[in-house]
Amino acid sequence: MQTSIHLTAIDYSILTIYFLFVLGIGFALKRYMKGSGDFFLSGRSIPAWVTGLAFLSANLGAQEVIGMAASGAKYGIMTSHFYWVGAIPAMVFLAIFMMPFYYGSKARSVPEYLKMRFDEKTRGLNAISFAIMTVFSSGISLYALARLLETLVHWNFWMCIFASATIVLVYIFLGGLTSAIYNEVLQFFMIVLGFAPLVFLGLKDVGGWTALKAKLVPVAVAQHFAPDTWSHSWIHMSSPMDNPMGINWYGMVFGLGFVLSFGYWCTDFLVVQRAMAADSMSAARRTPLIAAVPKMLFPALVILPGMIAIALHTADGGKFLPLAADGTPDYNMTIPVMLARYFPTGLLGIGFTALMASFMSGMAGNVTAFNTVWTYDIYQSYIAPGKSDHHYLWMGRWATVAGILISIAAALVAAQFNNIMDMLQLVFGFVNAPLFATFLLGMFWKRTTGHGAFFGLLSGTVAAALFHLVAITEGGTPSWVKGGALAQKFIFHSDMGKNFWMAIVAWLTCFFLTVVISLATRRTKTDEELKGLVYSLTPKQISENEPWYMQPVTIGILVLIATLALNIIFA
Amino acid sequence: MNFDLRIPVGLMFTTFGLILTGVGLMSSPEAYAQSLGINMNLWWGLVMAAFGVLMLVLAFLGASKRKK
Numbered sequence: 056m057q058t059s060i061h062l063t064a065i066d067y068s069i070l071t072i073y074f075l076f077v078l079g080i081g082f083a084l085k086r087y088m089k090g091s092g093d094f095f096l097s098g099r100s101i102p103a104w105v106t107g108l109a110f111l112s113a114n115l116g117a118q119e120v121i122g123m124a125a126s127g128a129k130y131g132i133m134t135s136h137f138y139w140v141g142a143i144p145a146m147v148f149l150a151i152f153m154m155p156f157y158y159g160s161k162a163r164s165v166p167e168y169l170k171m172r173f174d175e176k177t178r179g180l181n182a183i184s185f186a187i188m189t190v191f192s193s194g195i196s197l198y199a200l201a202r203l204l205e206t207l208v209h210w211n212f213w214m215c216i217f218a219s220a221t222i223v224l225v226y227i228f229l230g231g232l233t234s235a236i237y238n239e240v241l242q243f244f245m246i247v248l249g250f251a252p253l254v255f256l257g258l259k260d261v262g263g264w265t266a267l268k269a270k271l272v273p274v275a276v277a278q279h280f281a282p283d284t285w286s287h288s289w290i291h292m293s294s295p296m297d298n299p300m301g302i303n304w305y306g307m308v309f310g311l312g313f314v315l316s317f318g319y320w321c322t323d324f325l326v327v328q329r330a331m332a333a334d335s336m337s338a339a340r341r342t343p344l345i346a347a348v349p350k351m352l353f354p355a356l357v358i359l360p361g362m363i364a365i366a367l368h369t370a371d372g373g374k375f376l377p378l379a380a381d382g383t384p385d386y387n388m389t390i391p392v393m394l395a396r397y398f399p400t401g402l403l404g405i406g407f408t409a410l411m412a413s414f415m416s417g418m419a420g421n422v423t424a425f426n427t428v429w430t431y432d433i434y435q436s437y438i439a440p441g442k443s444d445h446h447y448l449w450m451g452r453w454a455t456v457a458g459i460l461i462s463i464a465a466a467l468v469a470a471q472f473n474n475i476m477d478m479l480q481l482v483f484g485f486v487n488a489p490l491f492a493t494f495l496l497g498m499f500w501k502r503t504t505g506h507g508a509f510f511g512l513l514s515g516t517v518a519a520a521l522f523h524l525v526a527i528t529e530g531g532t533p534s535w536v537k538g539g540a541l542a543q544k545f546i547f548h549s550d551m552g553k554n555f556w557m558a559i560v561a562w563l564t565c566f567f568l569t570v571v572i573s574l575a576t577r578r579t580k581t582d583e584e585l586k587g588l589v590y591s592l593t594p595k596q597i598s599e600n601e602p603w604y605m606q607p608v609t610i611g612i613l614v615l616i617a618t619l620a621l622n623i624i625f626a
Numbered sequence: 627m628n629f630d631l632r633i634p635v636g637l638m639f640t641t642f643g644l645i646l647t648g649v650g651l652m653s654s655p656e657a658y659a660q661s662l663g664i665n666m667n668l669w670w671g672l673v674m675a676a677f678g679v680l681m682l683v684l685a686f687l688g689a690s691k692r693k694k
Contacts (some may be wrong), residue, residue: 401649
């Protein structure tokens, strides 16, 4: 069965109006781009509500919307762990403990913070691996968008690639980070207002929350799990055999909640860059907290449709979702199928535009992070230091063009060889897994040395790769991409379980080796040089005459209490 | 920077809201069989227009506060 969406003139005019606004923002911002600080850091002048929504939206790419709905169908409400255990606590930690050092140190990027805290080689390692990863991620996003549009509305694959790449290129080239941030806010509202009616109609169709829970029982039973597995997030986590994620609670809390989520939200320059553009220290610290409030409610917008789709799919005898080549439901089509099914022409234009917006925000986020790291941390540091600010602004613009061209090339490669992209994402996983150990030690233990950080990080990545070569998912055939290529020492119930444990192994290796090597090497930075970079050497934040209810700590605690309540309600 | 993001956000959603409300008023009820018999264009159009106008009002209030 082929899913397609039929767009009419009204839907096309909505799409066109949206792109006119997107490009219009780029043109309107052009005259404010006077120096590299305006282009890469928005001149540190953006109010907190804008950076907060952009912080959220930069991560609201295709993977989030399409992928979380797919996971909602595959795993049920357990998918909420990505939000209520993963993202939110990490965002609160970033706001309260880490933002003072990122923003206060006046570093222009995350790699530059590493240079100030440790040394040149640690910055170089992080900057180069990050730059490569962002352009490829943007290419993957581009490829996924074009593939989807080709399937849904039968547009030409190449035209989709070039048209979407050109739109993103134009608005970033003109207005830099500010343009990306402003468009991310536009995209945020578009996605919320475009998908909310989908959830409303889906929930009404299935007969409400209680009826949904009843209809999820056959889904769980058919896969030999306890009847209420799809509607409880915690109670089936005592053994990896009891739930479709194939992981137990401590593997999930440590692997996903601590290692992967803190690693992503607290160290990935893609999101941290949004907070760094805020207009004051308190705005920078409020950025992740403002993002955390809608983030907390997002499971209703992105996971719930997946749960509704699988319930209806099972109830109507397997006709709701299209089937993939192997006969299982094609979970990635959840959102498109529901758009086509429930939305009348008009509203369909809004929903379809929201879908395109989510792909583009993911791509634009990667491109702005790439041009900054390339220009400041690679070009200015190693290739052409000491040039005029105007020169770096010029470089940033052309790095944007180059970044987009490499993304297109990556999308082309992905179209030819699907395995290469799987391989790349695997390698990115090795590089990212240990990162948070380096930042945690760097920010909170002044004894951590540059040698310790660099070699710890490198060993963490090697440990992740080695683990992958000896670990495999049950029933899988050993291969370089799927794992277990050298030996099958560890067997996991799911790929997800394997990835969480791989991250744990990488993090622990990095943590202990960084400690050991730091103790064995001499400190190269004095206490005075580390002021503002390390917790114990930085004077406490004096509250900038704001009332207690506006203080980051207060908001952070409230956010955590609300998240805890959500975990308990849906346990 | 003298650029209030609430203005484009407000303008865009007011436009979308008006388009959808218009489509909702003009189309026949049969068009809404797929949205479970609810005229979603009309209702959601009004919601989006209200959101757009709210953004514009906030931007206007913000501008007059800055002038003082």
